[in-house]
Amino acid sequence: MHPGPSLGLFIFAAAMANCLPVLAEPDRVPKGARLAQDVAKGNCLACHAMPTDAKAVTSANIGPPLISIRARFPEREQLRRQLWDAGLTNPDTVMPPFGKHQILTTEEIDLIVDYLYTL
Amino acid sequence: MALPRIKFLTQLLAVTLAAACIGALAHASPEQDRATFIALYHDKFPAAALEDYVNGALMLSADARAQFDSIMEFPPFQGDIDQGRTLWETPFRNGKTFASCYANGGRNIAGNYPYYDSGNDRVVTFEMDINRCLRDNGEAQYKFSDKATMGILTAYARTLSDGMRVDVRVAGTGAIAKYEQGKKLYFTRIGQYNFACASCHMVNAGKILRTEILSPTVGQTTHWPVFRGGDNLNTLHMRYRRCMEQMRASPFPAGSEELNNLEYFQSYLSNGLPMRASVYRK
Numbered sequence: 176m177h178p179g180p181s182l183g184l185f186i187f188a189a190a191m192a193n194c195l196p197v198l199a200e201p202d203r204v205p206k207g208a209r210l211a212q213d214v215a216k217g218n219c220l221a222c223h224a225m226p227t228d229a230k231a232v233t234s235a236n237i238g239p240p241l242i243s244i245r246a247r248f249p250e251r252e253q254l255r256r257q258l259w260d261a262g263l264t265n266p267d268t269v270m271p272p273f274g275k276h277q278i279l280t281t282e283e284i285d286l287i288v289d290y291l292y293t294l
Numbered sequence: 295m296a297l298p299r300i301k302f303l304t305q306l307l308a309v310t311l312a313a314a315c316i317g318a319l320a321h322a323s324p325e326q327d328r329a330t331f332i333a334l335y336h337d338k339f340p341a342a343a344l345e346d347y348v349n350g351a352l353m354l355s356a357d358a359r360a361q362f363d364s365i366m367e368f369p370p371f372q373g374d375i376d377q378g379r380t381l382w383e384t385p386f387r388n389g390k391t392f393a394s395c396y397a398n399g400g401r402n403i404a405g406n407y408p409y410y411d412s413g414n415d416r417v418v419t420f421e422m423d424i425n426r427c428l429r430d431n432g433e434a435q436y437k438f439s440d441k442a443t444m445g446i447l448t449a450y451a452r453t454l455s456d457g458m459r460v461d462v463r464v465a466g467t468g469a470i471a472k473y474e475q476g477k478k479l480y481f482t483r484i485g486q487y488n489f490a491c492a493s494c495h496m497v498n499a500g501k502i503l504r505t506e507i508l509s510p511t512v513g514q515t516t517h518w519p520v521f522r523g524g525d526n527l528n529t530l531h532m533r534y535r536r537c538m539e540q541m542r543a544s545p546f547p548a549g550s551e552e553l554n555n556l557e558y559f560q561s562y563l564s565n566g567l568p569m570r571a572s573v574y575r576k
Contacts, residue, residue, distance in 0.1 A: 222503065
């Protein structure tokens, strides 16, 4: 038999799971949202607006508004890196190095990244 | 503590003041620093008059400023100032008062603080001279963070200098060394969040941190203590400590040499601005 369609489907599913972990574990996004907005964790709202999330209330304008994340960060790794240590891209940034200074764990950063891709 | 980031400053200046051809602050004189800060803020807030900087974040919000003005008509902390006055006027056991320790009975002196004491090679703050006065008169000294004594006394004593122009001197190698130490702390990234004072009050002055407009450094030392929420007395060093906590750094103690030198650096930047004690803050 020709294996084409099922293999194609498999590859498609794997690709989806890879770029949208949301589908695999539906509660990752709310968890990430909580971590991002928790003052003791990401505290992202101290500096960033998140105009597409009605629950994210802030007047902050220190960093750019977090929107269209998929267009701005097509590579997941690039976004994780921005959260891990923003200084890698811009040594003068005021954005805290969340991973490097152990403000957030790797897992917490991944959850926030999942959430950011919904913005 | 993270490494000193003098390079950070140089780069910052290169970016913000590229056109102005100003040398790196790392090797600048205090007067050059002051000019650089003022030029930078002037670029950010072209409409603001320099005198307005004593109002800090309020200079950037007409609403907050109107609320401030109305609260200052009948300050809810007037009782504390009055108690400070009683303390100031009550004679020591030897019959003298605080006024006897100062030129001019303590009028128009606060704008000369902090100053460099070459005999002891250290920066002397207003609070330290209050304690010296107590000691010289055989009285017990106050704790720097005690609101009921040092707090209210300085809240009153500084009002005797209202309107005085800040005139802090930094001259000679000893004084410059202390000033440079304060400046280094201001530009050093510390704490888990990796902020420097400059991150918020220089680079991002005028921007909004969640709900708070960030005040410029020029003008920050002219009006202490402040009464937060109208009745909660906060000294300048308490505010420094609070900002350091926000940086997730371990704050230096009130009255420590580190904070005294920081205050020396910051106060110099406010030279020429009018003193006004004490004021309301959110």
